[in-house]
Amino acid sequence: MQDVKAPLRHALKTALQALGVEPPTAVPVEPAPKGKPGDYGTPLPFQLARILKKPPPQIAKELASALPPIPGVREVIPVGGFLNFAYDPAYLVEAASAPPAPFPRRPGKVVVEHTSVNPNKELHIGHLRNVALGDAVARILAYAGFEVEVENYIDDTGRQAAESLFAIDRYGEAPGEGEKYDHYAGRLYVRLHQELGQEGKKAALEPGIRAVLKRLEAGELRNEIEKILRAQLATMWRLGAEYDVLLWESDIVREGLLNKALRLLKATPYVFEPEEGKYRGALVFDTSRFIPGLEDPYLVLVRSDGTATYTAKDIALQFWKMGLLSGLKFRPYGTQPSGRPLFTSHPEGEPMPFGRATATINVIDVRQSYPQQVLKAALSALGREDLAAHHVHLAYETVLLEGRPLSGRKGHVVSVDELIQEAVARARSVIAEKNPDHPDPELAAEQVGIGAIRFAMVKTEPRRQIDFRWDQALSFEGDAGPYLQYAHARAASILRKAREKGLDPAAPLPEGAAAKATAYEAALAKALLGFPEAVEKSAAEPTPHLLAAHLLDLAAAWNAYYNAKENGQPATPVLTAPEGLRELRLRLVSVVKETLRQGLALLGVPAPEVM
RNA sequence: GCGCCCGUAGCUCAGCAGGAUAGAGCGAGCGCCUCCUAAGCGCUAGGUCGGAGGUUCGAAUCCUCCCGGGCGCACCA
Missing domain, CATH: 3.30.1360.70 (Arginyl tRNA synthetase N-terminal domain)
Incomplete structure (x- = not known):
């Protein structure tokens, strides 16, 4: 191209x-x-x-x-x-007749952090947007030439993890038949919260929860967290999202990164312990110079009881990501479905060159804009405006369910596993109806179901709220993942038939074939030629929705080409076209297929060969 | 109250580093499978681009104000 x-x-x-x-x-x-x-x-x-x-x-x-x-x-x-x-149509067609190639390498390393869901219960559709967005952005940046490292932060010393483990211990109940471990932990977590809501229970249970929290901070319950984490990872992997490294909060604390970060900050004029006023005895960060317009610019890093706030830990992590702190150790965590290795921070690991990023992207919902600003402010406080300028908070709006905010307490949630199951079942039945002779209906159902879900999560601008509706998310028509997949499968089908006839879509064009190009081919070529620019824009923003929009345009151009008629007769047959034109069209179809496959891959949407 | 984001067709959304009669999908109506997968394609209807000013040869796009909605303003995150 x-x-x-x-x-x-x-x-x-x-x-x-x-x-x-x-x-x-x-x-x-x-x-x-x-x-x-x-x-x-x-x-x-x-x-x-x-x-x-x-x-x-x-x-x-x-x-x-x-x-x-x-x-x-x-x-x-x-x-x-x-x-x-x-x-000249021939020129456009020739320009489009090679599949898109990855961009040249760019200097530096981008760390993308996404998912980072509390290891205490199953993922719901709010988390889904994070995973789909983060994974797509990481793929797009990598294709656009950046060195990308995907990090998933495991908050294993948080209150929520502690409550789930406490609940599992307290109710002493085994997971139900076929119940996924994260769902099991989540179920008991909800049960605990029901109990905590009862009169006088909170005070009685609190010491137990605190004890679990202490053990978590000491890293004693890592195996218990792992059971939940592994179950969550199974969901992420089924969605097609993968990571390079898991960063455990307990490791960050144990390695003393927090104290190192605080030491750096205390050396600046912006971090200190007020001697009087409401913040007496706490360590605060005066952000007024970096974040103007706040009523109260003081942000607590260490409470007066000596415990650190989450934001303080986040600052330490940010410093580590950008190479201002070192000290974490790593070891392999296994191989992911695509074969990509996964590493994890671990006390018994060894140093590895993770982090040291020249740019960071945090995929996290818009409600956390303020603490994300604080991360930049902390970098600026150290005089590293250069690094602050290269931290991006990819803020996305929250997900509504049928017009109402998600609420675990009111049971107004849908788990990702539940959603996948529904989508795949729906795809299975459509395939059975439309293509009963499908060679591998289970594979296609999985691809279409996952594709519908993932595309639905990335086709909208991140800063717009998504209202999740079952009928739309599972729609297989119109502006949806399956529409793109169908266009891809259609091209694949033609290429398959061509090969059966002994034609080679990859062969060089015969002399003079390009000259046979018509306005139909030119229109399709123009749609193809827009791909690199769409990727570039998506990488620069960063947001996958621009690429998603372009792919819809490309698929529409391809479907229009496929269906073009003149006087009721097909105007653009491929396999039965005269020699020369046939080779030309075959070549274009092959580029369409490859471009759609590549584009879908960047969005994490599978591209079925047959639908 | 202060700050950030969003108001584009009945519904869901693109378009917004200013540019050509504002585009899709869903829904509504009409048509296309003796033709490479109709999960598709074509046509029709449907819009004071929230409102008012301003900048400009030119504004959905930039600026100001107003209205409506969301979110954030804890020794939570």
Whole structure:
């Protein structure tokens, strides 16, 4: 896939220089709107109107005559103040006829932290958005040329983990038949909270919970946490999300990273212990210089009872991620479904080069914007504005369920496992109905079910609230994962049949084949050529929804191509097309298939060969 | 009250480093399987881009104010 806009921009700059105008740094070039002549166009003449003191249409004409020949451009068409370019279809098709290639490597390392769910109960659809978003962003960045490290923070010394373990111990009940361990822990956690709600129970149970908390901090109950964590990981892996390293909070505390971080901060003028007032005896961070406009800019790092706040631990983790602190040890944690190894921090491990990031992305919901700002402020407090500028909080809005906020207490939640089961069952029945001879219905059902769920979570802009509705999330029509998967399977089917006939879609195009390209092929080629830019934009934001939107456009262009008719007859048959044109179309279909596969992979959506 | 985010078609959403008659999907209506998978395609209907000012040759996009909704403002996170 080659860039057709770059030569065009270059030619425009050359023409501008010929006209004695300093070219802008970014020359706008966009596909021409439907119904307008040409394939691409630029509004450049409007921007020059002020400088040249001439009307845009006149500038467009002058610019047109000053242009050097542009590769593939058949005609330069002034359209009012726009200047459009009609391409030779053969050129567009040739430009699109190689599958997209990964981007060149970029310097530095990006650490993406996502999931980081409390190891105390099963995942629900709120967590799902985090996993889907984080995993997609990590994949997109890696494809876009960044070195990416995916970290999953395990808060094993938190209150919630302690409560689940306490509940398991207290009720002494075994998991139900076939009950996943995280669901079991979650069930007893909920039961504990019911009991805590009863009169006088809280005081009676509190010491027990505190005792568990102490043991967790000492790392004594790691195996108990692991049982829950392993069950959660099974869900993440089934979704297709994978990680490089698990970071246990107890390890971070044990390695003294927290104290090291606090020591660094205490050496700045912004962190101190007030001698009077409401914060007397606590260690606070005055963020006013970094976060203006707060009514109370003091943030407690260490409470007056000596315990550290979560934010303080988070700052320590952030410092570690960016190489300001060292000390964690690691060891292998096993191999994930794709074969990618997973590591974990561990007291008995050995040093490994995790962390040391030049940029960090935290995938975490918008309600935590303030503490995320504090992370940047802490970096700034150390004088590391450079690092602060490279920390991104990928804030996403919360997920509603049928219009109402999720609520564990009111039972208004859906677990991810439950959702997957439902989606796969639904896919299974659609396959049985539409393709009863499917060679592997179980595989396809899993792919379609997972794909529908994951796509639903990433197609919307992160900062918009998602209202999860069963009928929409499991929809297999329209703007949905299965629509893209279907387009992919359709292309795969043609390629399969071609190979059966002895044709090789990967073979070089025969001499003169490209010249047979029509407007149909050109339109499809243009859709394909937008892929690298969509990836680039998605990586830069970062957000997967831009790539998702482009893939929907590409699939729509491909489906339209597939269905094109003239006088009631198929206008664009592939396998039965005349020789030359057939090879050309086959090549395009193969690039469509590969581009969709790649794009879907970046969103974590499987691409079935048969549906 | 202060701060951040969101108001685009009946519903769910793209578009927002200013550019061409504002685009999809769902829903509604009409059509397309003797043709490579109809989970698809085509056509029709449907919009004061929350409102008012402003900047600009040009504003859904930038600025200000207002209205509506969400979230955050603990020695929680």
